[in-house]
Amino acid sequence: MCIQKVLNLFIKDEDPREESGLWVYAKLKSLFPEAEIFISDSDNYRLCNLDNINAFLKADLTDQIKYETNRMDCDDFASRLHGQFSTPPYSDLAVGKVWTDKHALNCLIDQNGDFWFIEPQTDELLSELAGWQGDKIRFIEI
């Protein structure tokens, strides 16, 4: 799917579920009580339609970039993908960046209120961390 078609999906997302920053904070804190949670926006967040997110991830080329130790490794993939979601019409989506004890990756909250990890190196959505991604969430910025 080309990026213009992906843009249209988000522009035409006519009945999005939105929740406040406080709601997002409470959701994340209930899932990861020991993690530091940083909420960037005071406005409402648009919860993610997973079909649209998968179309976005398919069109976006972050996962195609060649891995290089330090210069283009997990933190850079996660920052790049978070950046790709940081212009309208995507920038009010509940998509963020996560640091675990071993790894950096991304996350989202879907329209059912469920939390997902996004692995920016493979475009996979995961309900739980795989072992190599770490055991403990340290920080989430959303």
Ligand SMILES: [Ca+2]
């Ligand atoms: Ca991709």
Ligand SMILES: [Ca+2]
């Ligand atoms: Ca790096």
